[in-house]
Amino acid sequence: MTDQNVQIIDTHQRMKKMRKGAGPVSYVILILYAAIIILPFLIVISTSFKTWQEASSTVFHLFPSEGFDASGYSEVFTYKANQDAAMPTLIKSFLNTLLYIIPPTVLGLFTSAIAGYAFAKLRFRAKNFMYTALLATMMIPGIICLAPTFSIYDMIGWVDTPYPLMIPGMFGAAACVFFMRQFYMGIPDSLVEAAKIDGAGYFSIFFRIMVPLSVPALMAQGVLGFVGGYNDYFNPLIYLQSSDLYNLQVALRVFAGVFRMRPNVVMAGTLSALVPTLILYFVAQNYFVEGIVTSGIKQ
Amino acid sequence: MNSKTNENVATNVNAPLGKKRMAKANRREAVAGTLMASVPLIGFVIFGLIPLILALRMAFFKITGYEIFSGKNVGFENFAGVFEDPTFWKALWNTVRLGVSTIISQVFALLIAYLLSKNPKGKKAFRIIYFVPYVCSVVAITLMWKYMFNTNYGIINIVLGRTGDNAIDWMGDSAYFSWAVIIMSVWSGMGYGIILYTAAFTNVNKSMLEAAKIDGANEFVTFFKVILPSISSTSFYLLIMGVIGALQSFAVTNVLAPAGGPNNDGVTVVFWLYRRVIEYDNMLGIASAGAWVLAMIIMVITAAQFLISKKWVSYD
Numbered sequence: 001m002t003d004q005n006v007q008i009i010d011t012h013q014r015m016k017k018m019r020k021g022a023g024p025v026s027y028v029i030l031i032l033y034a035a036i037i038i039l040p041f042l043i044v045i046s047t048s049f050k051t052w053q054e055a056s057s058t059v060f061h062l063f064p065s066e067g068f069d070a071s072g073y074s075e076v077f078t079y080k081a082n083q084d085a086a087m088p089t090l091i092k093s094f095l096n097t098l099l100y101i102i103p104p105t106v107l108g109l110f111t112s113a114i115a116g117y118a119f120a121k122l123r124f125r126a127k128n129f130m131y132t133a134l135l136a137t138m139m140i141p142g143i144i145c146l147a148p149t150f151s152i153y154d155m156i157g158w159v160d161t162p163y164p165l166m167i168p169g170m171f172g173a174a175a176c177v178f179f180m181r182q183f184y185m186g187i188p189d190s191l192v193e194a195a196k197i198d199g200a201g202y203f204s205i206f207f208r209i210m211v212p213l214s215v216p217a218l219m220a221q222g223v224l225g226f227v228g229g230y231n232d233y234f235n236p237l238i239y240l241q242s243s244d245l246y247n248l249q250v251a252l253r254v255f256a257g258v259f260r261m262r263p264n265v266v267m268a269g270t271l272s273a274l275v276p277t278l279i280l281y282f283v284a285q286n287y288f289v290e291g292i293v294t295s296g297i298k299q
Numbered sequence: 300m301n302s303k304t305n306e307n308v309a310t311n312v313n314a315p316l317g318k319k320r321m322a323k324a325n326r327r328e329a330v331a332g333t334l335m336a337s338v339p340l341i342g343f344v345i346f347g348l349i350p351l352i353l354a355l356r357m358a359f360f361k362i363t364g365y366e367i368f369s370g371k372n373v374g375f376e377n378f379a380g381v382f383e384d385p386t387f388w389k390a391l392w393n394t395v396r397l398g399v400s401t402i403i404s405q406v407f408a409l410l411i412a413y414l415l416s417k418n419p420k421g422k423k424a425f426r427i428i429y430f431v432p433y434v435c436s437v438v439a440i441t442l443m444w445k446y447m448f449n450t451n452y453g454i455i456n457i458v459l460g461r462t463g464d465n466a467i468d469w470m471g472d473s474a475y476f477s478w479a480v481i482i483m484s485v486w487s488g489m490g491y492g493i494i495l496y497t498a499a500f501t502n503v504n505k506s507m508l509e510a511a512k513i514d515g516a517n518e519f520v521t522f523f524k525v526i527l528p529s530i531s532s533t534s535f536y537l538l539i540m541g542v543i544g545a546l547q548s549f550a551v552t553n554v555l556a557p558a559g560g561p562n563n564d565g566v567t568v569v570f571w572l573y574r575r576v577i578e579y580d581n582m583l584g585i586a587s588a589g590a591w592v593l594a595m596i597i598m599v600i601t602a603a604q605f606l607i608s609k610k611w612v613s614y615d
Binding site: 021022026027029030033034036037038040041043044047055056057058059060111112114115117118119122123124125126127130131133134137139140141142143144145146147148149150151152154155167168170171172173174177201202203206227230231233234237238249252253256263266267269270273274277278280281282285288289292293 | 325327328329330331332333334335336337338339340341342343345346347349350351353354357365366367410411414415417418419420425426427428429430431432433434435436437438439442443444446447449451452454457462463486491494495498543547549550553554569572573575576577583586587590591593594597598601602
């Protein structure tokens with residue numbers, strides 16, 4: 001045993017030595033690329049604090065040379081597209097966004113997870129058929145339903161309401177079901193059997209055993225779902241027509257049009273819209289990576 | 300001996316009851332399972348299957364306004380309308396051209412992920428930075444680049460020394476517009492590839508790498524003969540996903556050029572569809588036919604991906 005250990009340590013060290021580390025060229029490339037990613041953000045930040053004259057001049061200074069000007073941000077937090085509106089447009093649209101995406105994200109996660117649990121652990125006759133049908137739905141590009149879906153929503157009075165953005169997501173998503181099923185397959189049956197002997201029903205097994213065990217997986221799907229909804233532009237653009245219903249992305253684009261002659265204001269709006277996702281990303285960084293990798297590898 | 304007989308008797312007595320109980324338990328399990336699994340499928344039937352069937356009908360009907368249940372059957376007239384529409388072909392061509400960014404960003408992502416796999420100092424920090432564009436909204440990123448591409452005061456023209464009279468009109472000149480979109484897309488699309496390639500690199504067989512080293516293979520040969528083949532499934536997945544994503548792109552060009560861009564260069568297929576569903580009147584039939592053409596292209600690519608990756612992926 002000791003012999004083996006020594007051998008393992010030996011090969012390990014040899015491998016370490018043999019493995020070429022990152023040379024100077026690698027560092028140059030990695031740092032250069034990091035700079036290419038960071039620079040545009042620095043330009044946005046810097047521009048957002050400039051006067052509009054400096055923001056639209058042909059001389060570029062990273063640090064505002066005509067003094068800091070926060071008027072861009074005061075427009076972001078006070079501009080009202082509609083004089084009678086109770087709240088500034090971008091604030092209202094941010095709250096709208098939260099209202100539109102949190103319920104479907106949470107509920108959709110729940111319905112997907114419970115379906116994933118059923119596909120992973122329960123026996124029922126239609127299981128294979130239902131699972132295949134669900135996977136098949138992932139092959140159909142959603143864009144094909146645009147015209148009929150819009151027409152139906154128009155008929156039932158859902159156009160210019162947030163329902164088209166909220167209700168469908170509450171039923172869960174095939175990709176999320178698939179992901180959660182994979183996760184629950186990895187949980188040993190013995191845990192489930194033990195709970196069954198204790199007389200626990202299937203729903204209580206799900207809530208008491210499966211949910212606590214799958215918190216990281218649920219978080220990974222949750223943050224991805226949240227950011228996807230927060231950043232959505234196409235659906236809100238189609239279904240929301242009155243400006244007080246706009247979500248943040250649509251409102252931001254309209255805002256950028258209104259202030260197109262004052263780039264400092266546009267950049268202040270852009271940055272303000274990015275901050276919530278950036279904070280979430282830096283806090284929950286590992287969940288993002290895990291969510292991407294596992295859902296990327298699945299197919 | 301005595302106890303064993305007792306046990307046997309006991310089981311025998313209980314057997315019918317046990318079976319009944321088992322059957323009941325199985326039924327309960329079946330009911331619970333079906334209930335739990337059915338919600339996403341019900342959602343699909345309502346929000347996917349019904350519209351899909353309607354989309355099929357609409358593609359063959361002449362429809363007025365949004366009255367999709369009425370109209371006259373016109374056979375393949377809508378499809379003819381799609382194929383005779385030069386803007387549809389233009390949109391398809393634009394989409395393909397913009398899809399070039401997929402390949403460029405994939406090659407760069409591979410390079411960066413490879414360098415990261417050498418475990419440089421600060422690997423984690425690099426990864427966090429590289430992934431930032433992926434979580435940012437397309438609208439915000441597009442506004443950011445639109446400012447940098449501005450003809451009169453954009454930093455890109457300033458850096459290139461093209462200000463004043465010989466300034467490049469990135470948003471208005473057909474020769475440059477696509478390049479602006481490609482540069483933007485590569486910048487924002489690389490993070491995803493880097494994450495997936497990084498994961499793929501950790502799965503490359505270590506003993507094969509060592510064998511290559513012992514055989515005296517240099518880094519170049521190792522990369523092309525050992526590493527690249529063993530991450531082929533990731534490359535293929537990224538390529539297909541990129542092409543499908545490009546085929547469905549809309550937001551970037553819509554924010555950059557709401558009117559379609561110079562020479563309609565910014566009109567993607569989804570942009571084309573959007574106009575026919577939302578902006579133009581009485582075009583739903585043609586829109587549906589166009590959507591089917593797009594969907595067929597996507598489904599063929601998806602199916603090809605599914606079949607080919609089954610052949611390629613090696614689970615060792």
